[in-house]
Every structure is written in structure tokens, then in C-alpha cells.
Amino acid sequence: MIMFGGGGPYRVSAYFPNAGLLVKGDDVQVGGHPAGKITDIELTDSSEAKVSMTVDDDIAPLHQGTTAQIRLTSLPGTASRFVALRPGPNNAPKVPDGGRIGADKTSSPVELDQLFDALTPKARKGLQQIVQGSATYYSGRSTELSESLKYLSPALSTTSRLTHEVALDQKLFERFVVDTAGVVNAIASRRDDLTSLVSNANAATQAIGDENAALDRALVLLPGTLRRANTTFVNLRSTLDDLTPLVNASKPATKNLARFLRDLRPLVHDARPTVDDLSALVRTPGPNNDLTNLTAKFPSLEGQTNTDFPRAVRTLRRAQPVLEYARVYTPDLVGWFKDYGQSAASYDANGHFAKISPLLAPFAYNNGQLVPLPPGSNRFSGLTRQVKHCPGSAVARSPDGSTPYPVIDCDPAATPPGP
DSSP states (O other): OGGGTTTOOEEEEEEESSOTTOOTTOEEEETTEEEEEEEEEEEOTTSOEEEEEEEOTTTOSOBTTOEEEEEESSSSOTTOEEEEEEOOOTTSOBOOTTEEEOGGGEEOOOOHHHHHHHSOHHHHHHHHHHHHHHHHHTTTOHHHHHHHHTTHHHHHHHHHHHHHHHHHOHHHHHHHHHHHHHHHHHHHHTHHHHHHHHHHHHHHHHHHHHTHHHHHHHHHHHHHHHHHHHHHHHHHHHHHHHHHHHHHHHTGGGTTHHHHHHHHHHHHHHHHHHHHHHHHHHOOSSSSSSHHHHHHTHHHHHHHHHHHHHHHHHHHHHHHHHHHHHHTTHHHHHHHHHHHHHTTTOEETTEEOOOOOOOOOSEEEETTEEEEOOTTOOTTTTTOOOOOBOTTTTSOOOTTSOOSOOOTTOBTTOOOSOO
């Protein structure tokens, strides 16, 4: 230190726009560690604050490019300020003992009074309400506030890094500011709409607040709903996987689906009256007049049919042999009805007439009674002939052999002449 004045302390002066409530004896720090003291503060002719300070030997001498900043140690007060030095590079020229750090290398803190003076009375009133509201909100919640303050330092450091990254690209930041200004101007031009939006949002929030009991119940039921929905969605995933082959197979069929739907539209239009009628048939106001009422009577009908249907089944089973035996005589019976109806249909000048085919049986009339004659004694045996016809033998034999139908005690060869 001989070259700096015979071994005395290394001194340097820094010029600030204002002293920032510095007092003699305040610390000079480098990197957060004490490195000297403030020895004097005076006002220059150019209305700058000249702050004289001493610097410890392990820091001295300073080099060109050194900056000085007045900082606060804690809450604002007269004894909570210090000067923070950021030494210049060691390869720069040295600042001699008694040298100066110009105002272009110094900065003073913004005082709260300056901040408050820049605000309008309305803004200051709003800030006051915020402070008072915060005090009311955090009253009795010191533990929660203490826990939240743990995240303040990481948030500030992250914000500092973000600001540093933003400052690296000045052009991009300038473009961001310009675009933001454009957005703000656009919002300002729609301030009436924005006011309405805020008012509607306030009304909506108030309505939600009025239904806080229902909202609380909904939030209580929400976890269970989400768990069930999670299970449903998991099952839905497998269902969708199973539907993939169906969708792939359906793609060729959907090529003509649009044309089919166009052709279907007139049908749907024409079907509206039918659907309306069907709706009236299914459901019509009043009792016992539609399918809904009919369906309601099915239970009582079922109780009755449990008894009647088994009886009907037994009856049909017993009648089946009779019907099977009579069925083969259906052509003869139908032919008799047909021919009997036409027997008197023809007429001549004398009116209707009937074709009568007499059948002379082997009987004799004796004292008012018909007495059967012994076989071979029929006096008309040469005129009539009785045979045992089979069913269907009244007509010519069918080519497929279905007629005559042979039954017991009949002669299949007894058929009318002809092809």
C-alpha cells in the first residue's frame, strides 16, 4: 500500500443521483460480504451525492468497470442501506487511491415515497385496500403464510433467471412489448365488452356461490364419479379395440351409405303418418284403447291361459285321429257341396230341373217297412252296382298317384272311366 499513500486505507468516491438514505458508517459490501465503510456523504455542485468510502486491502485496488449500487438490507429504514460494489475485471486499468466511480456506473434504489407519488389517488386507495384486505385475510393464518413464504425465494430466483433470459434477446423482447401493446390497445377498444364480461362473470360467480351447498355435495361425489368413470373408460378402451374389426369390415358397406340415406329420405317423409298412427296405436289417452293397456292385461290373461291352453292342447290331441281320417274325404265332400248346389242350376223352358241318379238298394216293401233281401235276390242287380270307393276316387286317377287314397275296406280300382 506504499504506492497508495504511505500505507493508509484505500479510498474511493462514488457519485449517485441521490444518497438513498445512506449514513456515515454504513457498510460497503462485495458479493454479500463486508468490504469497507462509508466515511463521508456530501452534495456536489451538480446536485449529485458524493459518497466517500474505504475498501479493505483484500479487495483493493478496484479496476475500471467497477459499479456501485445502493441496496436495502431489510425493510425500509435509515440504518438498513449499504453500498454494493461489483469490481471490474482485473485486466482493466486500476482505479487509483482517492479515485472516483462515475454516476454512469452507479444506481440508487427507488424509494417507496417515489413509487407512491407516481400513483394516482384512486390507485393509492386501491393499494391501501389490498394491504388492508391482505392483513384481514392472513389474520390467524401465520402458519400457512410461513409455509407459502418458503416458495417465495425460488419464485424470485426463477423470475430473475427468466428476466435475464428475456434481456438476452432485445429484439425479441421489443417485439413482445410491441405485440403486448397491440393486444392491450385491442382490449381497450373493447372495454365495454370487457366490462360486460366481468359483470357477467361476477354474476355467474355469485350464482355459484349461492349454490355452495349443492356445489359442495357435487365435489364430495366427484371422486367416486371419477373412479367409476376411470373404470368405464378402461373398459371402453378394450371395447374400442373390439370394434376396430367391425369398423374395418363396415367401411366397404359405407361407400353407398350416403346415396342410400338420400334415397331413404322420401321414405322417411312418407312414413311420418304411419309412425304417427303407430304412436297413437301404442299410446292413446284414455283407458283400454291402445297396445299399452293391452300389454298391461297380459298378466291376467296369462293366468287364465295357464288353465285353458293345456285343455285345448289335450282336446286337439284327441281330435287329431278323427281329423286325419276325415281329411282324406275332403275332395269328395267339397265335390258333393259343389255338385249339389249346381243340380238345380240349369233350366229350360219349363224352369229349373235336377239330374237325379237313383240308387236301388236290395230291399223289399212289406206292410209299410223296408225289409232287406238276402244276397243274390236283388231284382235290380242288373241295373245298379254298389262298390267300395276309396277317398278321391270320384275323379280320374291323379298322374302322381296321390288319388285315390287307399284306406281300410275300400277298392282303389273303383274309379270313373276315362283317361
